[in-house]
Amino acid sequence: MDRKLRVGLLGCGGIAQIAHLPALRRARNVQLVAVCDVARELAEVAARTYDVPQVYDDYGKMLEEADVDAVLVATHHAFHMENCVEAMRSGRHVLCEKPLAMTVRECEEILRVSRETGMQVQLGCMKRYDPGLQFARKFVSEEMGERFSVSGWYCDTVFHGRYVRSLSLGVVRSSHQRRPPEVQDPHLKVLLTHGVHLVDTLRFLGGEIVGVTSEVVQKGGDIASVSLLEFQDGARGTMELICTVKMDWFEGVSVHGEGGSVSARVHFPYLRKGSDVEVYDARRGEYRRPAMPDSDPYLRQLEAFADSLLSGGKVSPDAYDGLMDQKVLAAIHESAEVGKKVKVEVF
Incomplete structure (x- = not known):
């Protein structure tokens, strides 16, 4: 066995x-x-x-x-x-x-x-194991050539709670659960809770982010964080994080480069469904879409x-990726506070 x-x-x-x-x-x-x-x-x-x-x-x-x-x-x-x-x-x-x-x-x-x-x-950050995004990553890394634009958006839905109720067996709670003090800064809270997913996906497809210029607006109970991104290879992009939108879950990424383009729509995570991805291959002059059965990224x-540890390999994303994601999140938060570009140190 x-x-x-x-x-x-x-x-x-x-x-x-x-x-x-x-x-x-x-x-x-x-x-x-x-x-x-x-x-x-x-x-x-x-x-x-x-x-x-x-x-x-x-x-x-x-x-x-x-x-x-x-x-x-x-x-x-x-x-x-x-x-x-x-x-x-x-x-x-x-x-x-x-x-x-x-x-x-x-x-x-x-x-x-x-x-x-x-x-x-x-x-x-289980979205790295979304088979649609893995298909996109393969094209970007092997066939696209030089990137010049990498952008993403992540808009949490007002229907989030309904999705949880319909897609799970329900959540059992306890008064004895260990709960830390609530994060008081609403921008920081949404960055830590939701923004980390988008930052990690953008790094997965675009490489290291070395500079950000960000603004944030809050109206009522909703918050929108918008950033201009500078990538290590010279590409530029945008990151839009909104919590919440009065519509269905709206998340996606786009990558453009010398050899073509990628667009992806990412589904609500508990649907356990691969992203809808379309690639335009400029060399062949054709669009491609992978066949994408339902898939559980958590699984x-x-x-x-387990495969990595049992075979003596390296896990991904690893602690370094976690640190770099956090550096980008901190830079986005700082940029919105000080009103100017903040550099992200890469080592």
Whole structure:
């Protein structure tokens, strides 16, 4: 029998119930052996539902007792740094929900400990495992040649809650869940919660972002963040982040270069459907669209994580990507505050 990666889940709240626990059950190369949550009742519900043998409400005890190769960190991002570092110090690899942490400094610490211990950290930006975006990436990296424009938009929908109710079994909550203080800055909050996905996708398709010029507007309970992006290869682009729009989910990317163009519409994540992608190949003078069956990016990222670790490969996106995403987010926030371009240091 092929070896499976033995995983412990930390955090049994909403994102774990909706996305990670179903993926952990279905993954061909993963065995879920332990679940942990400070709200023990949530861990017990997860264990009963998914036949998990070990249940904990103490993370340190799980790391001490459970025979796991890796930890899937699905806690609030305010706790990601301490959770990731503790796992790595115990000799476990980590798949961490996005964003990697709250600040650039925290991300730097995660990367430092990863390099020090040799334990790998994969960032849970699962859109890199959307087969439509992977098709787009292949064309951009292998056939497009020089890029001159890379842009993206991410508009959360007023129907978000309805989607969650219709596409999940419902979310079990507990008064004992560990909740950090609310992020008071609304721009920073949407950047950390939603913007990280778009930044990571833009870096996936366009390479490193080295400068941003941003503005933000808030009207009522809605916020719009718009940025002009400068890429390391000289390309330019825009990034539009809106929470929320009075319409359906609206997310996508476009890339233009000397060898053609790519356009992609990205679907609401819990639909588990690959993006609709169209490529124009200028060399052949033809449009191409990949056949794209329904696909669960949470499952695909988990199986890729396990494949990499079981084969001795490198995970992607890794802690470095998490740090670079965070640097871009911090630069967008700073630019909107100071009203001028902010550079992003790449190393």
